[in-house]
Amino acid sequence: MSTVLPREEYEQAVATARSAASLYYGTGAAADAVVEESADVTVLDDATYDALVRDIAATEAAHPDWQVQASPTQVVGGEAGDVEHSAPMLSLDNVFSSAELAEWHTSLAKRLDRAPRYVVEPKFDGLALAARYQNGELVQLITRGDGVHGEDVTFAAPAIVGLPATLTQPLTLEVRGEVMLTDAQFAAANELRLANDDKPFVNPRNGVAGSLRGSKDRSYVIPMTFFAYQLLPLPETYPGTRPDADLDYSAGIALLGELGVSTAATSSARIAVAETIEAAQEYIDSLLSRRADLGLGIDGAVIKADSPADREQAGSSSRAPRWGIAFKFPADSRLTTLEEVIWQVGRTGVITPRARVTPVFVGGTTVTYATLHNPNDLARQGLMIGDTVMVLRAGEVIPRIEGAVVSARTGNETPIPAPEVCPNCSGEIDRSQERWRCKRGRTCALPQAVRYATARDCWDIESVGEKLVRQLVDNGLVTDVADIFAITEEQLLGLERMGRTSAAKVLTEVEKAKSQPLARTLTALGVRGTGRSMSRRIARYFATMEAIQAADAAAFEEVDGIGPEKAPVIVEELVELAPVIEKLRAAGVSMTEPGATGRPVRTDDADQADDAGEDTTSEPGEASARPLAGEDGKPMTVVVTGKMTGPLEAFSRNEMSELIERAGGKASSAVSKNTSLLVAADEGSSKYKKAQSLGVPIESPEEFAQRLESLL
Structure with missing residues (x-):
């Protein structure tokens, strides 16, 4: 939805857009200043910039005589450099909906007198570069600039992955593409920046501008990645063998891959050749559903006519080709x-900052709170x-703060006050680790810890609600989570509004909770660095609490998802929780995981079996039915969405996860593309549609229950 602006607002909008574009393309004095500040960020985010440009375009359509030469509808955003491009390096016009895409397709088909064949690929969220090769050797690297002239940044080439110094064939050509920072x-x-006392980049797209421009003088190297999107023969002033100038776009991309250049076709996103605009839209929908799993930033898809004849006939405007969008x-x-910044205390005593921001619509929802990093x-x-x-x-993913736009500061900003004492109990804070912690540890937030331990996904003691927990703690009857199992009828009857019937119900549920599997007890303990899923993995891997307590950090690293940073924390936590665990053991709480056989163990005849090519390793859960173990022995990855029905109607989400893992799945x-199966009751859900687009098998809750019948 665009707006026709009054003239004064139009002129201000043009000035704002040009200023933002200068930073976006990493050029100009303003950009240099931002690079010095180690931020290199745009004044406007992409969505705001796009909306501003659409308002400018609508205003110019209504008042063509107002149009100014510097309008972003007329020029490419960056400033000119010293190197002239072999052909104008234009940007693309944008559409934002299927209806707008169909309208563009109709216009192009009318111009060509036929519907073209398209190539559809991801729109990488980076900076455009042109790389010139002579006889297969990289000789020059140029920024987009103003589309006619760019800046020579050949010095940055060694830091760019996917742009080889030498091609596999001695061809003379120009490669155009996008340089970016992948998530990793x-x-x-x-x-690297923090280790060198530099401020971190705000996001990958803006970070690549600082990485590219700063690589000449920086003492350390920041690797970047290049993905090519166009191949051009260079003019005769560059002697050498040239590729066929009449290659289809898709054929040119294939040739670049053969030459050793990274392209969208070789990326995790891939490309598609579409004979119809409907097929192009299917790829776009699929790409959007995979966006979060690609490991790199994309902000859309690009649709281009595949045939060089179609591209030539369609032509270009002063700033954008008509054959692509x-x-x-x-x-x-x-x-x-x-x-x-709000400082919160978790149930283990860890103190974490949480950001309250001006509400903003992002990722399909209005965000008011976002995750911050630790205090350091x-x-x-x-x-x-x-x-x-x-x-x-x-x-x-939960919204998070990526960083600050240093260049946008007005001088009215104020430092974030760090807590002098624990925000919950006013006790001392242990600041010796990256994550600060109240020195009282779990005692500080004992009511939260006990309420968490008795919740459905842990010990499932429904009658021990928030009010009862508060009474138990306030009266000194519960000093840790294990004390729940030592409560007596006499103690309960001494509490406010507690009769014999209610007390009996509490004691019955407490007794029943003693038989919960080890994974539930491990979750209830609230070991830092673990959650429900990780607790299940640990329990199935070690099978008993005794084995878990005896394990060192190296043993924990063998569990899927536990690395060298998390493992020592878990070991330390288990040592701290040892007295609580001993109280649970004495109270008769189960310390084993049903169906798990423990860590892989070799028999005494292992060496002889190895010589014979036999596998004598016993895996956890091998003795039980494993209908979700894949044909290759790896667990099937199962996603559950919506409310379960039929035999699974009473299962909570956590209980479904437990069932999946008992069946040998994950x-x-x-x-994502790695999902083996979706269990869904609602055919209209977003996960259902995403699974369909990726070709992931889908089962109803009833079908899934039948598959796991032996475990129900």
Whole structure:
């Protein structure tokens, strides 16, 4: 939806868009200043910039005589460099809906007198570059600039993955594409920057501008990745063998892959050749559903005519080709204002900061609160109250603060006050670790810890609600979670509004909770670094609490999802919880996991069996039925969505996860290309549609129950 602006607002909008574009393309004095500040970010986020440009375009359509030369509808966003491009390096116009895409297709088909064949590929969220090769050797690397002239950044080539110094064939050509930071490279880049006393980048797209421009003088190297999207023969001034100038676009991309250049076809996103606009739309929908799982940033899809004859006939405007269009996805990151930092105390005593921001619509929902890093990271990032911050919400991930736009500061920002004492109990804070913790530990937030332990997904003691927990703690009857199993009828009857019937119900449920599987007890203990899923994995791997307590960090690293950083924390936590565990054991709480046989163990004849090519390793749960173990022996990844029906109607989400893992599978919350099966009752859910687009098998709750009949 666009708006026709009054003239004064139109002129201001053009100035704002041009300023933002200068930062976006990493050029100009403003960008240099931002690079010096180690932020290199746009003044506007993508969604706001796109909306501003649409308003500018609508205003110019209504008042063509108002149009100014610097309008973003007329020029490419960056400033000119010293190197002239071999052909104008244009940007693409945008559409934002299926209806707009269909309208563009109709216009192009009319211009060509036929419907073209399309190539559809991801729109990478980085910076455009042109790479010139002579006789197979990389000789020059140029930024987009203003589309006619760009800046020579050949010095940055060694840091760019996917752009080889030498091609596999001695061809003379130009490769155009996008340089970016993948998710892994972005994380590594910020670790490097922090280690070198530099401020972290706000997000991958803006970070690549700082990485590219700063690589000439920086003492450390930040790896980046290049994905090519076009092949051009260079003019005769560059001697050498040239590729066929009349290659279809898809054939040119295939040739680049053969030459050793990374392309969208070789990326996790892939490309598609579409004979119809409907087929192109199917790819776009599939790409959007896979967006969060690609491991790199994309902000849309690009649709291009495959035939060079079609592209030539369609032609170009002054700033954009008519044979291609960008389909922009809904923004998964937006700029907003950091209004407050709230310090919270978790049930283990860990103190964490949480951001309250000016409400902003991002990733399909209005975000008011977002996750922040630990206190030490806050200090390193230099965040301040009043900062313009980037909020990211990709896929179904909890919104988080990516960083501050340092260049947008007005001088009115204020430092974030760190707590002097525990926000919950006013006790001392242990600041010796990355995550601060109240020195009282679990005692500080005992009511939360006990309420969590008695919840349905842990010991499932329904009658021990929040009010009763508060009474038990306040009266000194419960000093840790194990004390729940030592409560007597006499103690309960001494509490306010507690009769014999209610007391009997509590004691019955407490007694029943003693037989819960080890995974539930491990979850109830609230070991830092674990949750429900991790507790189930640990319980099935070790089978008994005795084995878990005896395990060292190296043993824990053998459990799926536990790395060298998390393992020592778990060991330390178990040592701290040893007295509580002993009280649970004395109370008769189960310390074993049903169906689990423990860590893989070899028999005494293992060496002889190895020589014979036999596998004598016994896996956890091998003795039980494993209908979700795949043909290759690996667990099937199962996603459950919606309310269960039929035999599974009473199962909670956690109980479904437990069932899946007992059956030899792996429970997951998000549908991706790695999903083996979706269990869904609602055919209209987003996960159902995503599974359909990816070709993931789908079963109803009744069908899934039949598959796992032996375990129900």
